[in-house]
Amino acid sequence: MITINEIQDEIIDEFSFFDDWMGKYEHIIEQGKELAPLAKSYYVDENLVKGCVSQVWLHSSMEDGSVKFEADSDAIITKGLVAMVIRVLSGHPPEEIFNANLYFVDEVGLREHLSPNRSNGLVAMIKKMKTYAVGFSVKQEN
Amino acid sequence: MNEPEAIATIAPFDVQKVRNDFPILNQKVHEQPLVYLDNAASSQKPKAVIEALEKYYTAQHSNVHRGVHYLSSRATESFENVRGKAQRLINAKHAHEIIFTRGTTEAVNLVASSFGKKFISEGDEVLISEMEHHSNIVPWQIVCEDKGAKLKVIPVNDAGELIFEAFEKLLSEKTKIVAVNHVSNTLGTINPVKKIIEKAHEFNVPVLLDAAQAVPHMKTDVQDLNADFYCFSSHKMYGPTGIGILYGKEKWLEEMPPYQGGGEMIETVTFEKTTYNDLPYKFEAGTPNIADVIAFGAAIDYLDSIGYEDISAYEKELLEYATEQLLNINGLRIIGTAENKASVISFLMDEIHPYDIGTILDQLGIAVRTGHHCTEPLMNRFGISGTVRASFAFYNTKEEVDVLVKGLLKAKEMLS
Ligand SMILES: Cc1ncc(COP(=O)(O)O)c(C=O)c1O
Numbered sequence: 001m002i003t004i005n006e007i008q009d010e011i012i013d014e015f016s017f018f019d020d021w022m023g024k025y026e027h028i029i030e031q032g033k034e035l036a037p038l039a040k041s042y043y044v045d046e047n048l049v050k051g052c053v054s055q056v057w058l059h060s061s062m063e064d065g066s067v068k069f070e071a072d073s074d075a076i077i078t079k080g081l082v083a084m085v086i087r088v089l090s091g092h093p094p095e096e097i098f099n100a101n102l103y104f105v106d107e108v109g110l111r112e113h114l115s116p117n118r119s120n121g122l123v124a125m126i127k128k129m130k131t132y133a134v135g136f137s138v139k140q141e142n
Numbered sequence: 143m144n145e146p147e148a149i150a151t152i153a154p155f156d157v158q159k160v161r162n163d164f165p166i167l168n169q170k171v172h173e174q175p176l177v178y179l180d181n182a183a184s185s186q187k188p189k190a191v192i193e194a195l196e197k198y199y200t201a202q203h204s205n206v207h208r209g210v211h212y213l214s215s216r217a218t219e220s221f222e223n224v225r226g227k228a229q230r231l232i233n234a235k236h237a238h239e240i241i242f243t244r245g246t247t248e249a250v251n252l253v254a255s256s257f258g259k260k261f262i263s264e265g266d267e268v269l270i271s272e273m274e275h276h277s278n279i280v281p282w283q284i285v286c287e288d289k290g291a292k293l294k295v296i297p298v299n300d301a302g303e304l305i306f307e308a309f310e311k312l313l314s315e316k317t318k319i320v321a322v323n324h325v326s327n328t329l330g331t332i333n334p335v336k337k338i339i340e341k342a343h344e345f346n347v348p349v350l351l352d353a354a355q356a357v358p359h360m361k362t363d364v365q366d367l368n369a370d371f372y373c374f375s376s377h378k379m380y381g382p383t384g385i386g387i388l389y390g391k392e393k394w395l396e397e398m399p400p401y402q403g404g405g406e407m408i409e410t411v412t413f414e415k416t417t418y419n420d421l422p423y424k425f426e427a428g429t430p431n432i433a434d435v436i437a438f439g440a441a442i443d444y445l446d447s448i449g450y451e452d453i454s455a456y457e458k459e460l461l462e463y464a465t466e467q468l469l470n471i472n473g474l475r476i477i478g479t480a481e482n483k484a485s486v487i488s489f490l491m492d493e494i495h496p497y498d499i500g501t502i503l504d505q506l507g508i509a510v511r512t513g514h515h516c517t518e519p520l521m522n523r524f525g526i527s528g529t530v531r532a533s534f535a536f537y538n539t540k541e542e543v544d545v546l547v548k549g550l551l552k553a554k555e556m557l558s
Contacts, residue, residue, distance in 0.1 A: 021172065021505045026556060053513040053528060054497040074527070075495035076557060077502075113501075 004096055007088045008104035015108040024109070025077065031087075032080030038072040049128055051121030054078040058125055060132040066091050067133055073121065081113055081122055089129055094137035098130050155452040161537050163188040163444075174507025177542045182327050182355060182486050182533030183511055184377045187441070191381055194440035198433045206432055207406060207423075221432055224439035225422070228387050231442050232372060233363040236392055238421040242430055245386035246354040247277040249373035250321070252388055252425060253350055256398040257319060258285035267316040269347075271296040271304055271333075272523050273326045276516040278352040282321060296322070298523055302329035302478035309338065313345050320349045324356035324372075328515040328531065329478025330461075330486030332356075339368050348394060354378055358535070359457055359484045361450040364389055376434065381441030385434040388425070395421050402427040453536045457485040460534045464543045468532075471550055477529050488515070488529035491550060494557045496530045502553035503530075508546055 018024045042059040049056040054075035069090040073079040204213035206221045229237045243249045296309045320342045339349045348370035358379040372389040404427035409417040473492040500512035513528040514521045
């Protein structure tokens with residue numbers, strides 16, 4: 001199975017084709033548009049990751065030892081970023097998710113979106129994903 | 143002999159010359175010339191302010207009001223001079239009615255806490271408005287919760303104006319204070335504060351004005367307004383961060399208990415009983431923010447040198463031009479269409495999320511604010527989660543408005 005880092009490298013590779021910000025952002029927006037829709041029943045408060053400006057809904061479940069993440073955002077750029085994080089983290093065992101170092105964000109020049117003051121809900125979302133992963137792995141051990 | 147005539151045609155306000163006073167404006171962001179349209183959040187600083195800070199720490203620093211030595215008395219003199227400047231800026235009757243605070247937020251908290259302690263009790267009411275900044279909501283909520291008093295809210299109409307008749311109905315003998323903004327940071331609405339104060343005074347109710355967004359744009363006269371409290375922040379009016387003003391009428395400040403205890407605010411201290419210093423020191427516990435006060439003085443001088451008349455006229459022109467140009471964009475709607483506005487424009491474009499618009503504009507070197515602008519209840523009133531806000535200062539230009547419009551068209555193309 002493809003590893004978290006292999007997917008990150010794939011994304012970095014994709015972005016290397018764009019030499020200006022516009023291409024990069026169009027690619028992010030495209031991924032946002034392509035993100036699988038979130039089931040209506042998942043738009044509930046407990047899935048809401050509130051940012052100050054844009055917000056994210058995140059649903060997590062466990063399938064055959066891997067964590068499955070599904071999400072949506074009200075802002076399309078945030079949604080594109082969410083789609084990339086899901087592409088990297090979803091479908092992996094909890095420990096791998098918890099230990100993942102998301103270096104692709106820096107490498108493709110999107111670091112500013114992950115700064116805490118960006119308040120787009122993305123940082124909180126990743127934190128929540130990792131917390132879920134820890135939760136699942138603890139449950140598994142019991 | 144026609145030469146002197148030419149002088150009359152020179153524009154009274156030279157924006158390019160003014161821009162040269164602000165070093166930060168001359169830079170590129172994401173390889174594009176910076177277009178700074180987030181002035182309502184905080185404005186940039188002219189050289190005179192930056193130099194005042196440097197000069198103070200290089201040659202003048204010492205604690206104030208304490209030493210017998212040369213530096214201390216010089217620092218004290220400069221510091222107290224600024225109190226006088228702030229007094230003249232808003233035409234307060236006495237210098238001791240000017241209290242230095244950390245900013246608008248601390249000024250409102252000071253009044254809410256201290257006035258509240260003395261004058262608000264169970265069953266009383268505090269009247270604010272639907273368009274308040276969180277800084278003029280939460281301090282009052284805290285007092286009301288503490289005292290068992292009630293927070294009442296003046297509603298806003300669709301244009302973003304206070305509904306005066308509703309205000310009149312809400313006023314009663316239970317009302318202990320009215321706290322509203324002079325100018326809305328989100329909508330730009332200039333509120334009819336003189337009329338509000340007159341009405342409130344009929345009930346002997348004092349009025350606090352959150353003037354954070356007023357003083358940067360227009361001349362104020364607290365005596366003419368007959369305001370009881372007037373709060374504003376230096377950093378929004380070209381001065382340093384960390385300093386602001388609470389103006390309070392002497393009669394209220396005299397009656398209000400101290401807000402914080404410490405040095406400076408006392409007369410004598412024994413373990414049995416402490417007596418307090420006179421105004422304004424009663425409300426200025428601890429070593430004040432001397433450097434920023436002195437640099438704030440330089441900001442006031444700078445504003446004086448340009449003059450409110452030119453500032454207001456030029457900003458009005460910018461506001462009208464920007465409003466017109468923005469409305470040319472298909473699908474753009476302005477939130478806040480009051481008759482009387484300062485140079486602040488909140489808007490939405492199609493169904494595009496403000497965060498997305500702000501992100502694309504940022505890539506184009508344009509700084510705007512997106513979100514609820516610390517006015518969540520107001521956003522709820524309009525049934526939206528946030529807006530994009532462009533707020534203009536006198537160093538902004540019509541060319542920058544054009545860059546904004548072009549940027550919005552680009553954002554629309556990418557995000558639709
Ligand atoms: C209307 C209004 N009130 C209060 C504040 C708070 O000012 P400060 O953060 O400087 O205390 C602001 C600034 O954000 C404002 O715009």
